[in-house]
Amino acid sequence: xxxxxxxxxxxxxxxxxxxxxxxxxxxxxxxxxxxxxxxxxxxxxxxxxxxxxxxxxxxxxxxxxxxxxxxxxxxxxxxxxxxxxxxxxxxxxxxxxxxxxxxxxxxxxxxxxxxxxxxxxxxxxxxxxxxxxxxxxxxxxxxxxxxxxxxxxxxxxxxxxxxxxxxxxxxxxxxxxxxxxxxxxxxxxxxxxxxxxxxxxxxxxxxxxxxxxxxxxxxxxxxxxxxxxxxxxxxxxxxxxxxxxxxxxxxxxxxxxxxxxxxxxxxxxxxxxxxxxxxxxxxxxxxxxxxxxxxxxxxxxxxxx
Ligand SMILES: NC(=O)c1ccc[n+]([C@@H]2O[C@H](COP(=O)([O-])OP(=O)(O)OC[C@H]3O[C@@H](n4cnc5c(N)ncnc54)[C@H](OP(=O)(O)O)[C@@H]3O)[C@@H](O)[C@H]2O)c1
Numbered sequence: 001x002x003x004x005x006x007x008x009x010x011x012x013x014x015x016x017x018x019x020x021x022x023x024x025x026x027x028x029x030x031x032x033x034x035x036x037x038x039x040x041x042x043x044x045x046x047x048x049x050x051x052x053x054x055x056x057x058x059x060x061x062x063x064x065x066x067x068x069x070x071x072x073x074x075x076x077x078x079x080x081x082x083x084x085x086x087x088x089x090x091x092x093x094x095x096x097x098x099x100x101x102x103x104x105x106x107x108x109x110x111x112x113x114x115x116x117x118x119x120x121x122x123x124x125x126x127x128x129x130x131x132x133x134x135x136x137x138x139x140x141x142x143x144x145x146x147x148x149x150x151x152x153x154x155x156x157x158x159x160x161x162x163x164x165x166x167x168x169x170x171x172x173x174x175x176x177x178x179x180x181x182x183x184x185x186x187x188x189x190x191x192x193x194x195x196x197x198x199x200x201x202x203x204x205x206x207x208x209x210x211x212x213x214x215x216x217x218x219x220x221x222x223x224x225x226x227x228x229x230x231x232x233x234x235x236x237x238x239x240x241x242x243x244x245x246x247x248x249x250x251x252x253x254x255x256x257x258x259x260x261x262x263x264x265x266x267x268x269x270x271x272x273x274x275x276x277x278x279x280x281x282x283x284x285x286x287x288x289x290x291x292x293x294x295x296x297x298x299x300x301x302x303x304x305x
Contacts, residue, residue: 004062007069009033011163019201033303077134088137093144100149117259161197164303178239186227193219
């Protein structure tokens with residue numbers, strides 16, 4: 001397949017591109033990361049520029065587009081809601097229209113954060129209730145995509161992994177600070193279902209191969225608090241778990257409100273794909289194995305000048 005991935009300078013896009021490179025013809029586009037790689041064809045463009053979406057689709061002629069580029073910084077969205085709307089709602093709408101017109105298919109990446117987090121767990125049929133600007137603009141992006149391209153896949157995810165900046169994911173936050181011996185805090189009252197980006201890549205490419213369409217929760221089959229996630233990283237890498245102080249998110253002084261429980265059911269994905277997404281412990285095991293194999297350097301080298 002010919003696959004165009006947007007946001008290949010980011011946590012998800014970079015890993016999706018590297019994982020697909022051996023089996024597919026991959027084009028990766030990003031606006032700020034001058035990628036030096038032979039694994040895939042890197043393109044530099046700001047997708048908000050007039051004509052950029054059209055010319056990249058014309059030049060690459062993809063079978064599938066995986067749209068990862070976004071404003072994914074929750075507090076930055078709160079600070080600049082108009083930019084968040086442009087990137088998280090209007091860009092996916094435009095991409096979906098053009099992809100559908102050209103006969104390709106779109107996998108649009110969304111977030112678990114569309115829910116308010118006051119239920120025990122959420123299915124795809126539950127009504128979203130976003131609690132911050134990031135989540136509002138991402139939900140509007142989902143709706144815009146499915147309206148413009150009804151055969152698109154919209155995947156609500158939560159992820160961790162090794163990123164080009166070395167500090168994009170929560171796992172890297174814990175790893176970097178624990179390695180430096182810094183005392184840090186972990187929320188005991190915020191739950192999520194993170195999947196390693198390399199495992200998400202396996203799931204996504206199986207979803208494309210099977211030709212799925214519509215809304216899917218693509219998260220881990222197991223939930224965990226952010227504090228316990230940090231403890232799991234500490235134990236796996238043999239760092240001191242006592243460096244992580246358990247606190248409530250209400251004590252953290254964050255700018256944007258966060259949903260306390262983002263436990264998403266994955267039954268629809270399991271039924272339609274025939275695959276169970278990994279639980280936390282195999283994900284952390286693979287995160288560690290990648291580290292032993294110097295994979296973090298491979299990802300980081302993508303965005304070095
Ligand atoms: N990270 C998570 O835990 C998480 C959780 C749930 C859902 N998601 C979703 O997963 C997707 C990927 O997230 P991520 O964490 O990989 O994000 P990320 O690390 O911030 O990467 C996004 C990349 O897209 C680029 N980009 C943004 N606007 C662009 C534009 N106009 N043209 C070209 N490139 C552009 C960014 O460049 P700049 O650096 O210049 O902005 C960045 O390199 C997003 O849709 C996000 O909402 C992420």
